Amino acid sequence: MTVTRGLEGVVATTSSISSIIDDTLTYVGYNIDDLAVNASFEEVIYLLWHRKLPNKEELAQLTKQLADSADIPQAVIDHFKAMPINKVHPMGALRSAVSILGEFDDEAEAMDEEANYRKAIRIQAKIPTITTAFARIRKGLEPIAPRNDLSFAGNFLYMLTGEEPDSIAIEAFNKALVLHADHELNASTFTARVCVATLSDIYSGIVAAIGALKGPLHGGANERVMKMLAEIGDVTNVEPYIQQKMVNKEKIMGFGHRVYRFGDPRAKHLKEMSEKLTKLTGEPKWYDMSVAIEKTVTAEKDIPPNVDFYSASVYHSLGIDHDLFTPIFAVSRASGWLAHILEQYDNNRLIRPRAEYTGPGMQVYVPVDERM
Ligand code: CMC
Secondary structure, eight states: OOOOGGGTTOOOOOOSSEEEETTEEEETTEEHHHHHHHOOHHHHHHHHHHSSOOOHHHHHHHHHHHHHTOOOOHHHHHHHHHSOGGGSOHHHHHHHHHHHHHHTOTTTTOOSHHHHHHHHHHHHHHHHHHHHHHHHHTTTOOOOOOOTTSOHHHHHHHHHHSSOOOHHHHHHHHHHHHHHSOBTBOHHHHHHHHHHTTTOOHHHHHHHHHHHHTSTTTTTHHHHHHHHHHHHOSGGGHHHHHHHHHHTTOOOTTBOOSSOSSOOTTHHHHHHHHHHHHHHTTOTHHHHHHHHHHHHHHHHHOOOBOHHHHHHHHHHHTTOOGGGHHHHHHHHHHHHHHHHHHHHHHTOOOOOOOOOOOSOOOOOOOOGGGOO
């Protein structure tokens, strides 16, 4: 047996959804640099689920289906109101809420292709409503119902604040959604595929994926980046702060990647947005500190920033609570998870690797009364 720790370099499946080759990320062959500048998130969802960009009618149909499915069961709201909401991380709440969604979906256990596609639309549409409802209820505010005349990005920001967002905020948020939508066999997508490869249902796959995304080595990094920026506080503190982290052999959140050798192609788009938005909000210090951190970390360890690093100051500039950064990642990545789940069902084989045993050899059972 050859043990490959962390499955590094192991190719576990074929997929026609996204690819990372020579540090270039493509969705169905479209470079994300192109999509980030030109595409709406709705177009990207269609692309990931159908492996082609939609024409006008196809896009209008999907947009309507998403808008028509965005409401959530009262049971989710009641659950949020009953829980010790200020002690619960929004990713934990999202994980539970998606599970509740499954309980209210008449087709939850249906496994035919059409039913699974219909469920994919419902899940994609409802995750933003869940996230924003949670964010409002914990502040003592009532959730805001989704509107069907706003874009996916615009609607999220509207449901969060109750105000119609301006075009700059919508453009930035849409771009962030496009950039986070899919990423080949990342940890949460792999988790989703492992789950549904047992022929478990789609809700279970998404719940499993949310659990994996929550961790700080994956999607949870973006919230930690903001915590680090807040701790540093001023650009003059960057150098000693990072040096101390290095001495303590602590990881710097938002840096490094398993797959990219020279850098994450998504980071530059978020960096650009961070510069623009932090200037607009009159808080350029978040961008200035981020740039100083990048300089120090790359000089010391030659490790480039990943997608999570500049997304932190982008979301902060949009006025979003810091612990909602990872749920926002889930709002976007749900599109990729769902594409991969449907692909897994389409050509399924149980995913079941082996472990090299390192425990004791054969032992003889001793009854509890006779044990030392
Ligand atoms: N800060 C300091 N050193 C690092 C970092 C970092 N962020 N990332 C990697 N290294 C060092 C690590 O200490 C190790 O050094 P050495 O060989 O001297 O022990 C070497 O680089 C290899 O690191 P690794 O942890 O074995 O690499 P990995 O491929 O297992 O992990 C990673 C990849 C993303 C988990 C890791 O880079 C990391 O923990 N980064 C910080 C958390 C983070 O930003 N996660 C978001 C990932 S990208 C988007 C997403 O999926 O959400």
